[in-house]
Amino acid sequence: MLLDFSTQTHYLWALLPETVLSVWAMLVLLVDVFQRGDRSEPSRPGIARLTFVGIVLAAVANAWLGTFREVGTDGVMALDTFRVFTNYVFLLAAGLFVLVAERYLEQERMKYGELYVLVLLAAVGMMVFAGSRDLMVIFIGLELMSVAVYVLTGANRRDPRAAEASLKYFLLGAFSSAFFLFGVALVYGSARSTNLAVVANVVGIDGLGASPMLLIGMVLLAVGFAFKVAAVPFHMWTPDAYDGAPAPVAGFMAAAVKAAAFAAFLRVFLTAFPSLHDTWGQLVAGVAVLTMIAANLIATVQGNVKRMLAYSSIAHAGYLMVALAAASTTGAASFLFYLVVYTLMTVGAFAVVLVVGRQGESRVDIDWYAGLGWQRPVLGIAMTIFLLSLAGFPFTGGFIGKFYILRAAVEKGMIFEAVILVLASLLSYYYYLRVAWYMWFRTPADAEAHEGIAVSPGVRAALVAAVIGILWLGIFPGSLLEIAERSTAIFAHAAGGGLPLSIR
Amino acid sequence: MHHFEPTLLGLIVLLPLVGFAINGLTAFLAPERKAIPTVVGPAVLGLAFLIALTNFLRMLGAELHEPYVHSYWSWMPVGNLQIDAALQLDQLSMLMTMIITGVGTLIHVFSVGYMKADAGYARYFAYLNLFVFFMLVLVLGASFPLMFVGWEGVGLCSYLLIGFWFKDRKNADAGKKAFIVNRIGDFGFIVAMMLIFSNLGTLNYVEVFEAAPAAFAYGGGVITAITLFLFLGATGKSAQIPLYVWLPDAMAGPTPVSALIHAATMVTAGVYMIARSSVLFALAPVSQVVVAGVGALTALFAATIGLAQYDIKKVLAYSTVSQLGYMFIGVGVGAFAAGVFHLMTHAFFKALLFLGSGAVIHAMHEAFHHTHKDWDPQDMRNMGGLRKYMPITFATMWIATLAIAGVWPFAGFFSKDEIIWQAAAHAVGPYAGWYKLIWAVALLAAVLTAFYMTRMMVMTFHGENRTGEEERKHLHEVPAVMWVPLAVLAVLSVVGGWVNVPHAVADLPVLGWIPTSEWLHEWLHPITEHADAIMAANLPALAETAPIGGSAAFWAIASFGIAVAVILVASRVVGSRAYRPATEAPEPVGLARLLYNKWYIDEIYDAVVVRPIVGASKALWRFVDQGLIDGTVNGLGHASRALGWVGSRLQTGQLNTYAFAVAIGVLILLGFVAF
């Protein structure tokens, strides 16, 4: 279908998956309310299933979206394969969340259907955040996503840790949003528009059109993104927020929120500021180096697996920022590939943390993992694969992803960043394998230490899907890589000639 | 001569993986059913060996110049970096495959007997099969990334197998240490890959080696950096200075594992890598001398440490480090075939030695087990006189000892002699002085090798038995399933060297008996010819005589003579020393005993020559090995944790701190743009 945005109804088509999800979210909300009445009883199990159906429907709508074409390239919503691709990533994360969360919410006595509604609407926010071409709409997408996630973080009202995490995340998130918004204002003032394509035209193919105000605005935008992706030194909310948030939410945040922020980061900077790459490329590369070093070092001393995973997700932000700084089609493709793998392994790892943690997440310290592998082999093997993939071990998707990021960096002559990446990920073996080592080479406190772990069918399905996905992407990464490459082709000629995107 | 098309190449790699799957499932589902792994574990290896053998025989008949590359699927297909999941069969990978599957089969069979009482039987075979799978990927992969896959995979299996008896905390620590030290080496490997890719735009062997001579200037900075980083990777995996520390500790795993992984196959991966990249190394003379120099230093250093060990497996571990040093001398000086030759013979005799020591430990363990004595079954001071109880093990291990010591006509004579001679012959060109030194060091290390190996054999098998009255009754030879592999390896240790008799030796009256001539050299010629051509074009002709005179033939005879002499001296010296069980005051030797001693001369010799060397090597071991290098490795770990701790303290929990960090970050970024 050919969409022409001079006709308003075409926006509805361009927002097809978002519309489906929003409408479905309201449906879920209504069904939930009518089922529960005013007796404040837990939601029915059907709500999770209903939510899942909505996600599948949105995925179908997203597939359809992939067939649409537009007139021109400056509509508010982008109609490109990049958007379709990232939408799938968010839906994947949301789907895994629903699978993983069901039993957890029951055990924590927080079966509120609203949580599923919020996840769906957060996914809408992510899609807009990553798929829009207008800074103002991007900002609203960002807020939509963030507000929903602030609530999800504090959803466990009985847990003071969750409340604290939520407060910290909220205050700092709003703080950084204000910077982002100021950035939008400055860009708007100097480029006289918030549309990315127009901004790119103003900046010009040589970057001479960029005034100081625009540069400062661009930096403030970067601050907003860097905060959301948890780059050092904007990362400090991350460990606390992930640690305090319910484990399924932490997984969702680590995977989807970060993916959305990264996708938007990439889209904004590669569409609007490609000719300023000399400036922001260095900036991003510097932050990436700092992030990789600091996060990996701090992760080595964490005794709490959930917190360790939080630092690991910060470290991964560093790796992804190397791909971003490379700003080539290879970089963007490696970036997309890594997002998928990253989502699988992060949600998977958090799912294991969640079932091992038991009620109230009382067992998140590494000591509780002693002997897990032998007593619960499926969990042990799955977790080992996630950890190996996070570390970048060959035959897992994590290896291919890192390899591709390295390749993108090397192609652009970013040898220093590449070397730091290698060193950092070698260091990361230490803390990932420490968990694996506890699982397989440590005798548990007692022989029945892991008897009480209940793996719900949903969690099992999510784990199996994640394991298969990671191994598949490690051994046969070809097809996804090709799709990723095609999806990022739009950036190759987004702003004409001066783009630093050609490969050597 | 017909076109060569390998038979079922993929199946060689796949079979061990299938074995892993079956054994792994057994380990989880029915660990008590030992029949399954007993059959499956060795069978998949045996089948793989048969397929490899078929291909080898067919390859002998064919004339294969270009490597055969078969691509299974497109692994990383995007853009200009096209890497396929492809296997490459050529003379080098064929040889490696034969060694891995052949020796591997024997060790699997041996393991059936050795591990039969272990609760983790199925798990053990699963790991072992997985190891072989990754090892085959390592040698058969057609590109650097695939080699890296195998490289990391074998590391993982090694880690799993070292920590196999994980209930013992020390073992798990050793496994962890191995993994961490190897990461340092991996860093080198990855950086080298990055450099190759950024300069050549590809990572497939065929393309890299074709493009390299034109792309890199001889002795240029980039190629030197690439090869040095590759070598850093090799030092990690192949346990060279300074990254050798993990290998002696790795002996915590089951002994057949030490035989297969830490002697015959995995640790030689670094040698394989350099031989595979011979074209790159030939272009970088500085790297070559570094490789050979580090190899020589390691050979000598590890040999001296080997003199002072009492643990039979530690002796063999340091001996392995030392022998790997020899292989690096070989590939370092540019005699790639010589290095690979020693790799092959070493696989035979060192696997035999380890399996033999395994048999000894097995017997000792059983004996102590019967009487519930808590002595260390690996301490040689508790052994002695075992030849009476274990004649087959005794005989086969002596064969291996003669082989490693370099006694004609055993395998090690030919391979080691060739390496030493090649070091001398390559002492030409700008680094001639260094090569001369390396040659001298290699000779010295050979003397020490003969000495410590003889010491080990004498302490274990000769003299009085020190096991104890009651225990002695329970000492007996191992079952056939364990001694048959020993016997097969013993045969290989005898004849293995004859596949490559250098002309200089072949022309000699007695030593050149059964002149098989330089078959291995010719076999590997398609692999090494490019490197040879580069070196021939850039370096003067090889030297005809050793640095202090003497031809190849002279030195062959001389080294044979030296080896025999050292063995005779050492057996008398060591045999005369009264060792006592480890628990019973091992050290004191009074001056008075000297006078009463029958072997007065030997004791003088012992006091003046042997004791200082052994003492020095003990000090060296304490200080350098245990203190300096271990300390550095641990120190790196501690330092990074300390830094991490400092970093984590910034995470105060106070929101203002976090906001302040954000503000500082904003300020830095703004400042970066504003100026």
Next chain:
Amino acid sequence: MLTNSLVLAAILFSIGVLGVVVRRNAIILFLCIELMLNAVNLAFVALSRAVGIEGQVFVFFVMAVAAAEAAVGLAIVISIFRHSETVDLKNFNLLRW
């Protein structure tokens, strides 16, 4: 007047940042964030005089966002107050290191 308004916006924004860095009362912190958002609004309005009407439209959106944030933020403050009977941030360090 336009440039002056921009400078005023920058001043107010910076004061807001300062407040977030130095205050420990969660509600006052939040007020400071509102101040930052208002500073941006002022910038939008001022810029709209030079650029076009969209600047004012953005203010409309920012207000909606601020309202949403206020609702959720205050709910979060209430929920943490229930646990600890205080809104002083120095007491919130269950999560650290």
Next chain:
Amino acid sequence: MSDLLWWVFASLAVGGAAGTVLGRNPVASLLSLVLTFFSLAAIYILLGAHFIGALQVMVYAGAIMVLFLFVIMLLNLGHDFRPDLRKGVWLVSGFVTTGLIFYFIWRSFAGEAGLAMGTDPVLEKAAEGGNAITVIAEPLFRDFIVAFELTGILLLVAVIGAVLLAKRRV
């Protein structure tokens, strides 16, 4: 005349902002902030944005700030006079940091050409005030319809979230 008024309201706005940061208790801070908001509303009108000025008073000063006040009263924080302002090095470094941030942003305006008051007829029409709502409505419902719809969803999320978090009983 309008310049003078601008300076007056600007001073009030800065004073109110300073009062917000320095106010010893939440209510004082909040009232200072309301002062700033009113001053800003006046400045909006001076800048010709009448509709926004009205919104500022109604939505911000009226609705949002009342919500804050309500929560402060609900939690009974109005009597809280314990000082929570960080002092010493912290305060100084906070000042320096924010001062520098201000400096960089301020400097960036200097190089900006074309920041003069426009003579766009649409803007003029809006500035006259008679037609302010129509002028805003057009881009709002035409160019930014997507954003507009999204704010609706955003408010829905906020409602769900606020209820979920603040409700006392599960």
